[in-house]
Amino acid sequence: MVSLANPTRFLSLVDAIVPWLTALVLILLGLGLYLAFFVAPPDYQQGETVRIMFVHVPSAWLAMFGYMLIAVAALGTLIWRHPLADVAAKTAAPIGATFCFIALVTGSLWGKPMWGTYWVWDARLTSMLVLFLLYLGLIALWQAIEEPGRAGRAAAILALVGVVNIPIIKFSVDWWNTLHQPASIVRLGGPTIDPSMLWPLLVMAVAFTLLFVLLHLIAMRAEIHRRRIHAMHQMTVERAALVEA
Amino acid sequence: MPDLGPHAAFIVAAYGVTLVAVAALAAYIVADDRKQRLLLAELERRGIRRRSAKPAAAKAGKTQRRRRS
Numbered sequence: 001m002v003s004l005a006n007p008t009r010f011l012s013l014v015d016a017i018v019p020w021l022t023a024l025v026l027i028l029l030g031l032g033l034y035l036a037f038f039v040a041p042p043d044y045q046q047g048e049t050v051r052i053m054f055v056h057v058p059s060a061w062l063a064m065f066g067y068m069l070i071a072v073a074a075l076g077t078l079i080w081r082h083p084l085a086d087v088a089a090k091t092a093a094p095i096g097a098t099f100c101f102i103a104l105v106t107g108s109l110w111g112k113p114m115w116g117t118y119w120v121w122d123a124r125l126t127s128m129l130v131l132f133l134l135y136l137g138l139i140a141l142w143q144a145i146e147e148p149g150r151a152g153r154a155a156a157i158l159a160l161v162g163v164v165n166i167p168i169i170k171f172s173v174d175w176w177n178t179l180h181q182p183a184s185i186v187r188l189g190g191p192t193i194d195p196s197m198l199w200p201l202l203v204m205a206v207a208f209t210l211l212f213v214l215l216h217l218i219a220m221r222a223e224i225h226r227r228r229i230h231a232m233h234q235m236t237v238e239r240a241a242l243v244e245a
Numbered sequence: 246m247p248d249l250g251p252h253a254a255f256i257v258a259a260y261g262v263t264l265v266a267v268a269a270l271a272a273y274i275v276a277d278d279r280k281q282r283l284l285l286a287e288l289e290r291r292g293i294r295r296r297s298a299k300p301a302a303a304k305a306g307k308t309q310r311r312r313r314s
Contacts, residue, residue, distance in 0.1 A: 047252070048253070049252045056259065094273075102262065109256075109262070110255065113255050215270065218278050221278055222281045222282075225282055226281050228295055229285055229288060232285075232295055
């Protein structure tokens with residue numbers, strides 16, 4: 001693991017993994033969609049709309065997973081000042097924001113036929129919206145500060161402050177009255193969802209998670225190359241200044 | 246495709262939004278990756294190198310000079 005902290009070794013590993021991971025993601029997404037539409041039965045209460053769950057729930061999980069990844073990477077940035085930690089955090093933000101956006105929109109589209117409304121300002125929905133705004137804030141911060149080191153440290157502090165929102169999202173359905181259903185998969189007593197729906201959901205969750213990892217690895221590779229280009233330009237400018245002097 | 250019932254539009258819209266959002270994200274990331282790789286290759290072709298990426302011959306020469314001194 002320590003050797004992977006070397007950006008050059010990390011890039012070699014990414015180059016080797018990406019083709020295999022792409023194939024695996026496509027196979028799992030195909031299998032997951034087949035299970036979601038042709039194997040999983042309609043719900044006895046929600047009917048066919050339960051099929052929205054197979055994209056909504058993995059997206060919501062990944063929105064939180066992405067933020068936790070940023071928070072852990074933020075510790076790496078602030079404590080060890082490792083450049084790969086900041087690269088990991090910066091590149092996870094747009095991916096996490098996209099999955100958060102998908103969770104919010106698909107949740108709204110599921111809510112309208114089931115609750116009679118696209119949106120309510122209850123704890124679960126509002127805390128997910130706050131998570132989306134946190135993602136946008138982090139992306140804006142990275143864009144606003146030109147020097148990567150300073151931007152990384154400022155974003156790391158914001159990320160660690162915002163991490164308090166994650167347990168609020170998770171336990172909001174237990175702590176407050178909400179239209180959103182309580183946890184039915186990740187809970188102490190085990191899943192309450194029927195295996196005929198649980199398996200398609202788990203396959204989709206694994207497929208989405210691997211898709212997240214795949215996109216994150218490619219985005220990290222691009223960011224490492226961007227920083228190398230930045231360093232090369234800086235060196236060229238310094239050399240030109242020395243020659244002039 | 247099974248009959249999606251009276252709320253088919255909501256189900257199709259949910260999967261459509263997911264597909265468009267993921268496809269747009271993937272296209273952006275892959276295009277950015279390709280752009281950075283091309284830029285880096287172009288700089289290396291022009292002989293510009295990072296401080297930490299000196300040619301192997303130069304590194305070997307430096308090591309030998311250190312040993313002699």
